[in-house]
Amino acid sequence: MEREDLLKMHSELMGEDVWEFHSLEKGGVKRSLSILLRGRYAGVKYPISDRLAVLATIAAGLLFLLSVGSLAVTFLRSRMDLGIILVVDRAVGDLVLGLLGFIYSAGIFLIDNPAFGAVLGILLLVWLARR
Amino acid sequence: MNKLSAQLVNLYSTITAFIISAKKHVPKFIEGLKEMMGRAKGRVKEALALVLGEAETFMQILDDLEAKWILLGKRVGVAIEKLRMGVKLAKENVLVLIDKLxxxxxxxxxxxxxxxxxxxxxxxxxxxxxxxKNPNVVREDAELEATVREAEQLSELLQRSEKLQNEKANMMVE
Incomplete structure (x- = not known):
């Protein structure tokens, strides 16, 4: 490079501020979906852990909606004959039991499934290779 | 520490080392040039003046770089903390910073x-x-320079006091 080019580059580097992605910060859903489906966003490649994190966030949201729904249903079913304290008590008990049962059955199903075991093994191997 | 933030810190410390070493060597170079210019004549003096002008331009560039270095330090710290906390788009910001550095x-x-x-x-x-290789070198060098300066001052004081004593002795003899 010529001296003038170098000096010009220097003044540019000293003048410009670091770009902070302010314009992109609004696109949260777009970014998450892009990371989940394609594994890259804004020219940056994301590892499998980030994709799984997006998936886990979606699963957590769905679980939250389910739990709120079950609470509401329990409340509506038994509003006629019981006091509010008993209703809430029963709803929370049902919710906890339902969640535990769901997790238990999901775990049993996944452990019994050979395809899931294979996927888990491959993921473990990939993780070990990337370390 | 994350791989990305380690890279960031590495690049930032490289810039720091560059500034420190340039601040050490360039003024020495300029002093030498000025001494040579005092002795030189004619075309040689003109050539030395050109070189001196370029060296002084580089000193200005170094001042710019030092001012930017402080701002970049703030940016680097914030980026590493954001990356650690998992703030949205922290990774992209760190990559942009790495490219810039x-x-x-x-x-x-x-x-x-x-x-x-x-x-x-x-x-x-x-x-x-x-x-x-060893960042403590900077501190050790500064300490060494300070001790050398102190020793020089002490030796000057000693010479002065010896002179005064000699003068006093001469006065007494007279």
Whole structure:
């Protein structure tokens, strides 16, 4: 490079501020979906852990909606004959039991499934290779 | 520490080492040039004036770089903390910062080679390598310089007091 080019580059580097992605910060859903489906966003490649994190966030949201729904249903079913304290008590008990049962059955199903075991093994191997 | 933030810190400390070593070697170079200019005549003096002008341009560039270095330090700290906390788009910001730091290092070292010449450039690079290997070198050097300065001052004081004593003795004899 010529001296003038170098000096010009220097003044540019000293003048410009670091770009902070302010314009992109609004696109949260777009970014998450892009990371989940394609594994890259804004020219940056994301590892499998980030994709799984997006998936886990979606699963957590769905679980939250389910739990709120079950609470509401329990409340509506038994509003006629019981006091509010008993209703809430029963709803929370049902919710906890339902969640535990769901997790238990999901775990049993996944452990019994050979395809899931294979996927888990491959993921473990990939993780070990990337370390 | 994350891989990305380690890279960021590495690049930032490279810039720091560059600034420190250039601040050490370039003023020495300029002093030497000025001494030579005092002795030289004619065309040689003109050529030396050109070289001196370029060296002083590089000193201005170094001042710019030092001012930017402080701002970049803030940015680097914030980026690493955001990455640690998992803030949205922290990774992209860190990558942009890494790119910027890399460009700054490349450009300023090429400017050093262009404006100061191969000898001073190589000296700066060697000093950089030394500092990056052991960052305590900077502090030790400063301490050594301070002790040398103190010793010089003490020796001057000793000479002065010896002179005064001699004068007193002469006065007594007279």
């Amino acid at each position: 890399r460009r700054i290092i490349e450009n300023s070292s090429m400017l050093a080679l262009e404006l100061l010449g191969r000898g001073v450039y190589l000296r700066i690079k060697e000093e950089m390598r030394r500092i990056l």
